[in-house]
Amino acid sequence: MVRIVVRRLLSAIPLLIALSLFVFVLLDLMEGDAARAAAGENATPEEIAAASERLGLDKPLLLRYVLWLGNAVRGDLGESLLSSQSVSALIFERVPVTLSLALVTLVIAVLVGLPLGIAAALRPNSALDRFVTAIASVLMAIPPFVIGLVLVLIFAVSASVFPATGYSALGEEGFGEWLNHLVLPAIALAAISGAELARQTRAAMVDTLGMDFVRTVRAKGLRSPMIVGKHALKNAGVPIVTILGLQASRVLAGAVTVEFVFALPGFGSLAVTAVNQRDIPVILGIVMVSAVGVLIVNLVVDVSYGYFNPKLRR
Template identity: 40%
Template sequence: MIRYALTRLALLLLGLLVASVLIFLTLRVLPGDIAQLIAGTNSTPEQIAAIREQLGLNEPLPAQYVDWIGGVLRGDLGTSLLTGSSVAAEVAQKAQVTLPLGIMALAVAVLFSVPLGVLSAMRRGRSDGTALSVGAQTMAAVPVVWAGMMLVVVFAVWLGWLPAQGFPRSGWQDPAAALRSLILPALTIGIVEGAMLLRFVRSATLQAVGQDYVRTAAAKGLTRNAALIRHGLPNVGLSVITVLGLQVAGIIVGAVVIEQLFALPGIGRMLVADVGARDLPKVQGELLLLTGFVLVVGFVVDLLHRVIDPRQREAS
């Protein structure tokens, strides 16, 4: 187990290294000149040249990359070119919105998709099972922006139960207001992602029904549903863990869009603004952290599979 974990950790670090190179090079091919942007439209060529020299933009790309990644290894994500503030400090502040939003969205997706997916499989061929399956396929096809707008119309405009946009200025000093502002965004992401997860849970449950160990348990006196719950669902759970790891990336992408729609001051909204402003150090740091988060989730999922499933340990 330790050897396997170390191997996966080495692959994680290699993945981060490759991602950092791709992020660095991709941002360098974007059109425009950051020195020109900082200096302004009325700047002289001498002023632009001085800014480029000050920011190290005249250095070769390998030297710029080594300087940046060396700072990352020391915990320094750089300094914003436009505001002069620490990138790490700004990301940590925005994460107080994005991280709870992602956790709430994931909880919503799991809480409604797993039981309904199992129920849809167990009621296959009946009207309620068919309705759940059709409903999941419909919701999975709904754009996340449209789903958010519909939730705003119902719960914020018609019913007036929840705020339509914004986040409290006091942040988490007022937990109730902060949670209320995240409910609609979390529901928006969670319902759309949960619909896709529901379809997978239904498929995995139907596959488990046909396994020999479920049929054997049923032959020994258990009902089909009891045999499925006792012997089939643990194996379904392993598959669900894998899909949840993949859906983390979908939740991150959804957060970028939803934070714009609901005017939330999170990492996604900051990332969009920084790309438009060509603030390369901030964009580099934000993309590297988001990529690292997805890779770490995959690493944890692999370890969980190894711990939970004894067959993988025996095979090794």
């Protein structure tokens, strides 16, 4: 297991370097002028040239990338072109908001999607199975921001049950207010994740429940809850955990639009602002931190495979 972790970590290094180079080149090809944005709308050509020299934008692309990479390895992601704040500080003050949203989203997705998938698998081709499959298909076709807007209209504007916008830190006003501000955006994100999890759980459980060992333990008189919980669910765990890991990565991507809709001061809203302002160091920092987050999720998923399938521990 340790060797698997080490191999995954070592393989992540060239992947991160290739990704950073690709994004660096792509950002350089973006329309607009970062130096003009930093100097201001009414800046003179001399002021734009001075801003370009100050920010190092007058250097060749490859040299700028090497300098950035060297600093990034030491944990320095540079400074914002517009605010001159540390990119690391800007990002990590927003990360708790997005992590909170992701945590609540995944909890809702698991608490709803997993039981529905199991229930549908226990009664294949029944009315419940068809209902779960149909609802999951519909939810997977609706973008999270659309679901978010509908939830705001129903539960914030009409009923005033939950706040429409804003965020309350966990340590400021307590757990209740923290959760109260995250329920609607988390449901908007969890709709697709829970639907996908329900479909994949249903498919994995149907295959597992039809295996010989399940028929054997059932013939021995083992009760259905024990068969499902102790035997079938564990054997179906690999595809379920895989799709859960993919959904965790999808939540980070979906946070960009959902945080914007609900005015959450998180990672996603910072990304939207940085792209609009062509703040290249902030965009690069967001991409790299997101990539590291996805790699960590994938590593956790890979390690969990050893629990569900002991053969994979070697």
